[in-house]
Amino acid sequence: MADRDPSFQTDALIAEDIDAYLEQHQQKSLLRFITCGSVDDGKSTLIGRLLYDSKMIFEDQLSALESDSKKVGTQGEEIDFALLVDGLAAEREQGITIDVAYRFFTTEKRKFIVADTPGHEQYTRNMVTGASTADLAVILVDARKGVLQQTRRHSYLVHLLGIKHLVLAVNKMDLVDYDQTVFDEIVADYAAFAEEVGIETFTPIPISGFKGDNITASPSINTPWYKGLSLIDHLETVEVAATAAQERSFRMPVQWVNRPNLDFRGFAGLITDGSVKPGDAVRIVPAGKASRIKSIATFDGDLDEAVAGQSVTLTLEDEVDCSRGDVIAAADDPPEASDQFCATFVWMDEEALKPGRGYWLKLGSQMVTATVQPPKYEIDVNSLEHLAAKTLELNAIGVAEFSTDRPITFESYGKSRQLGGFILIDKFTNATVGAGMIEFSLRRAQNVHWQPTTVTxxxxxxxxxxxxxxxxxxxxxxxxxxxxxxxxxxxxxxxxxxxxxxxxxxxxxxxxxxxxxxxxxxxxxxxxxxxxxxxxxxxxxxxxxxxxxxxxxxxxxxxxxxxxxxxxxxxxxxxxxxxxxxxxxxxxxxxxxxxxxxxxxxxxxxxxxxxxxxxxxxxxxxxxxxxxxxxxxxxxxx
Structure with a gap:
């Protein structure tokens, strides 16, 4: 028998290496984060540096980047990393970020999706969009300017949107000669503000997006006084939301009732919280019917257990009424169901809010008609003052009571972003006009019940x-x-x-x-x-x-x-x-x-x-x- 072609063996080894790499890549956890701060604090430059240092750009992109950098006037061989992210022509012309730019990169330990959000006040709704799915926020501060009004504004917004992990990245340290005193004063100033708005913890890091200090490499020699992790090391090790979600009580909003034949009836959806096993007692909310898990079906076969972040099909031991929009939850700790609640929300439409008008409210797989009462107050996110308001204009944030045409299943946004966050949709234009965070149900909704009468x-x-x-x-x-x-x-x-x-x-x-x-x-x-x-x-x-x-x-x-x-x-x-x-x-x-x-x-x-x-x-x-x-x-x- 003739010897096998050596090139065949080489190809096989390469294929094995590729398979091993892909399997390793699939096992990596995913972190979604945003960069935000005032205008020209260096958000796009930071992201461009992360992409460049993680080798996530191709040769032709690098060549174009070097050419474009010369056009915008950088000195010598220096690269303008912001050009990797500022994709709109208007952004490059003005030197600012307008739209939310999403970028993907990976390291040996983790995968990342980063959103570069605009710093201008008039693009607040864009910033909220980027923050809505993030696990972490990098708040950039220009070391020469310190904590500005926009720094406070964006910090308040990310806190409002439930982001638990904050990094205070004091950027452009190279322009202040890496002075520790400057860094310490900025951190102290921000800490005082953070305590005022309820931000419990944040991680301060001195960086230079342009020079690369404390971003992807080991701690910079220019900041020997800094003993913490580099930015990428912190991003690789911080706990992601999925891990915390698995520790909460089981929740799965039903997205689809799977009935391929008369012998099978399953309920498909993404598990947002907790874990579930066959035999577990569950409750269907808002109906309140109880049953037990019979099986956990997937494309690859039945599972012995499913956890938050997995999409599965659940079958129940009893024939209970369950449809799209319902939530299958742990029987001993179900979420709330109500048709009236209080929420903080951001108005995102050019036309002002019309209190009393019916809007579509979408929360997970639930879609109901909701009316908004006149706001209790509008929040001035610059001063945190509560202002009297009869309506909300574009980018305004307010607190108001909502009523829906039927009970919906939810939890407070602080407890569950998946079951506490919603969007408002104009019924005629189908445009998303608002995004909200439920705080609590109204007591009167629980105390007032429909009284059945004999004469119909x-x-x-x-x-x-x-x-x-x-x-x-x-x-x-x-x-x-x-x-x-x-x-x-x-x-x-x-x-x-x-x-x-x-x-x-x-x-x-x-x-x-x-x-x-x-x-x-x-x-x-x-x-x-x-x-x-x-x-x-x-x-x-x-x-x-x-x-x-x-x-x-x-x-x-x-x-x-x-x-x-x-x-x-x-x-x-x-x-x-x-x-x-x-x-x-x-x-x-x-x-x-x-x-x-x-x-x-x-x-x-x-x-x-x-x-x-x-x-x-x-x-x-x-x-x-x-x-x-x-x-x-x-x-x-x-």
């Missing part, structure tokens, strides 16, 4: 021999809403139908007497009317409402309160010029002269319905004709 809404409707409906008349002031709604009720009364008309002006004499005409007050006005209309529909009535109700979001909110088919939107489509000519109350004249502010159609918007069930035009119809047309559309009434 179906019984009420049967006694009146009709199907409940809400006829929601919307249109500009002067369009004819009240006149037509009144005419519809007259004709329904002649048909022996049980009705009630809620008129905008009449309701503001009592129930909504305390509300003005700002956007926030208009939203609350419609929310209250929606709740009243729902109660009247529960009583079996045909409810007619005549309100401008200028915003689609609030009309949709009322629609979602009622069973499908009971909300009928009636658009009284009258052009602005026609409504203004009528001007029976003289309101348009006052609005045009500036005497009346926030008037719909003049200095406040009206969002016309896009798919109203009924549309009438008062230019071509008399009120009686419009009423007759509307009644024909809603027949039969049983």
């Amino acid at each position: 809404r179906d019984d009420h409707a049967a006694m009146k021999n009709q199907k409940p409906r809400v006829l929601w008349f919307t249109g500009l002031s002067g369009s004819g809403k009240s006149t037509i709604a009144n005419e519809v009720e007259k004709q329904l009364a002649l048909m022996n139908r049980h009705t009630f008309l809620l008129d905008g002006d009449n309701v503001r004499h009592g129930l909504n007497k305390d509300l003005g005409f700002t956007e926030t007050d208009r939203i609350e006005n419609i929310r209250r009317i929606g709740e009243v209309a729902k109660l009247m529909a529960d009583a079996g009535l045909i409810v007619l409402t005549a309100f401008i109700s200028p915003f689609r979001a609030e009309r949709r909110m009322v629609r979602e309160m009622l069973p499908e088919g009971e909300f009928i939107e009636v658009f009284v489509d009258t052009p602005l010029e026609v409504a203004e000519k009528r001007d029976v109350k003289g309101l348009y004249k006052k609005a045009r002269s500036g005497e009346l502010k926030n008037f719909t159609g003049i200095d406040s918007p009206y969002e016309a319905p896009e798919n109203a069930e009924i549309r009438v035009n008062t230019v071509d119809m008399t009120p009686a004709e419009a009423a007759e047309y509307i009644i024909k559309q809603i027949l039969p009434l049983k």
Whole structure:
């Protein structure tokens, strides 16, 4: 038998080495961290240095980097490491970071994902985005400038976002001749601030991102007075969140119910906290049903145990109701479930928060409708002062109470970032408009329970021999809403139908007497009317409402309160010029002269319905004709 080709043996050895390397790489833990601080503190330079020293850039990237460094004016052979991270053209032109830049690198001990976050105040939402998944924050301070307002701002934000591990990296030590006194004064100044905001511990390290002191190599000869670890040594040894999560009680939000056939029903998800074994007692939250783990299924077969960070499919011994959004938890220590809670949140949209408006709230795999009450206060993150606020503008941080359309499962953000952090989504644009951290559930949510009654809404409707409906008349002031709604009720009364008309002006004499005409007050006005209309529909009535109700979001909110088919939107489509000519109350004249502010159609918007069930035009119809047309559309009434 001929000898085997030596090149074959070499290839086999190389393949074995590659396999061994990949297996070793997969076993490494992952640390996510961010760099933040004031403008020009050297965040991008630091990350570029980490990438360069860990040999995570290719030859062509290095050549381009050296060429670009000469263009920006560095001296001699010096490299501008910030160019590795500042990828946007605007960033390079201005010498600042605007967007969040994520970079990956690895060492022999650990894998890293680092986010370079912007230092400017107007990019607070970008910084919050980068910090939301981080385990550690590197707060950079320019040794020449010391602790600045932005240093305090970002430190407060990362503390607010639950990052436990903080590194105070005093950068540009080479520009102060590596003076220990400068370093000690900065550390003392920061320690006083940290105690004020509740930061318990931080690790100070003197560095030079440009020269490389105390970053990746052993302690620098330029700082013989510093006896601590280099930055990379600290990053390689600090405890990651996954380790701490495994020590907490078991939690797994259900992302998908796996039912490939009639013989298998499993619940798939990512274990966020704790560990689980077959036979463990669990509870389904918010329903509260109890069972035990039957098996832990994965693609590679069943497991004897699963821990935080693993994605698995759990089967239960009992046929209990469990679906996407539920949380399978340790039976003896389940998380909370409530429909009202208090939270700190960051507003991230150009358009200001609308208290009372319904937003999608996404927490893990749960998606519910949430309304935000007017903020208790806004936090000035520069002075930590609590400011009075009726709403929140872009990048503002506030504390407010939230209510959801059904109970959600959560824990305080300080206890669990996965079950305590949420985002708010605009229902129409699908844009993420806010990010929040739950603090606690409201006591009234636990004390107030729905009282079951014997006579149901179906019984009420049967006694009146009709199907409940809400006829929601919307249109500009002067369009004819009240006149037509009144005419519809007259004709329904002649048909022996049980009705009630809620008129905008009449309701503001009592129930909504305390509300003005700002956007926030208009939203609350419609929310209250929606709740009243729902109660009247529960009583079996045909409810007619005549309100401008200028915003689609609030009309949709009322629609979602009622069973499908009971909300009928009636658009009284009258052009602005026609409504203004009528001007029976003289309101348009006052609005045009500036005497009346926030008037719909003049200095406040009206969002016309896009798919109203009924549309009438008062230019071509008399009120009686419009009423007759509307009644024909809603027949039969049983």
